Amino acid sequence: MVRFENVGLRYGMGPEVLRDVTFGIPPRSFQFLTGPSGAGKTTLLRLLFLSLRPTRGLISIFGRDAAKLAPDETAVLRQRIGIVFQDFRLLDHLSTYENVALPLRVQGREEAGYRAEVTELLQWVGLGERMHVLPPVLSGGEKQRAAIARALISRPEILLADEPTGNVDPSLARRLLRLFLELHKSGTSVLIATHDIALMDQFDARRLVINQGRLTVYD
Numbered sequence: 001m002v003r004f005e006n007v008g009l010r011y012g013m014g015p016e017v018l019r020d021v022t023f024g025i026p027p028r029s030f031q032f033l034t035g036p037s038g039a040g041k042t043t044l045l046r047l048l049f050l051s052l053r054p055t056r057g058l059i060s061i062f063g064r065d066a067a068k069l070a071p072d073e074t075a076v077l078r079q080r081i082g083i084v085f086q087d088f089r090l091l092d093h094l095s096t097y098e099n100v101a102l103p104l105r106v107q108g109r110e111e112a113g114y115r116a117e118v119t120e121l122l123q124w125v126g127l128g129e130r131m132h133v134l135p136p137v138l139s140g141g142e143k144q145r146a147a148i149a150r151a152l153i154s155r156p157e158i159l160l161a162d163e164p165t166g167n168v169d170p171s172l173a174r175r176l177l178r179l180f181l182e183l184h185k186s187g188t189s190v191l192i193a194t195h196d197i198a199l200m201d202q203f204d205a206r207r208l209v210i211n212q213g214r215l216t217v218y219d
């Protein structure tokens, strides 16, 4: 469902941050993306979310050449991709509930049709009691769970998560990872960028390792 062929990326006139990156994300797959700080993980996620264009090479997403997408087509494809940003990107003037419901509102759905779904997911991630508060009063771990719930609510075909367990204790990290695994079992392809080797070691999953801009796949 995603294919990178010899993808290279540089920011402006800087050095190539990603070099000759070739890999695929098969349907219904689960993989970790790892590598040292500054290796290019976030850059790769931004390419996958169509918020950056490669400097060279080919990216195909859901059978479409990413270089040939018009802005409105990009927006439509993005609805099929869920993303959890490292810095959460919650909207501070909306409640936790409203933040999580936002992707459904953007799709034009009526609140009566999704209220129960949003509430149930918030309860699942342990934010049932916090759904009416604004993000600035949430703890780091609560914000992270709200960002995860927002990425999951529209049942994406691909879920991308940048360090989704970075702000939570080890037991919650395992619970969140189980949530990602459940999602994977229900048919979503999941890619989790993480530095957390202990977490990766608990699951026998494919690993994409970036080092100095080059990517190696360990199946």
Ligand SMILES: Nc1ncnc2c1ncn2[C@@H]1O[C@H](COP(=O)(O)OP(=O)(O)OP(=O)(O)O)[C@@H](O)[C@H]1O
Pocket (backbone or CB within 6 Å): 011, 014, 017, 035, 036, 037, 038, 039, 040, 041, 042, 043, 044
């Ligand atoms: N907007 C930008 N402009 C210029 N250089 C950038 C930009 N974003 C990232 N870089 C550079 O690209 C390289 C890869 O950065 P990236 O954020 O993708 O790494 P990362 O593997 O996600 O790091 P970390 O694990 O620390 O989050 C780094 O050298 C970084 O300084």
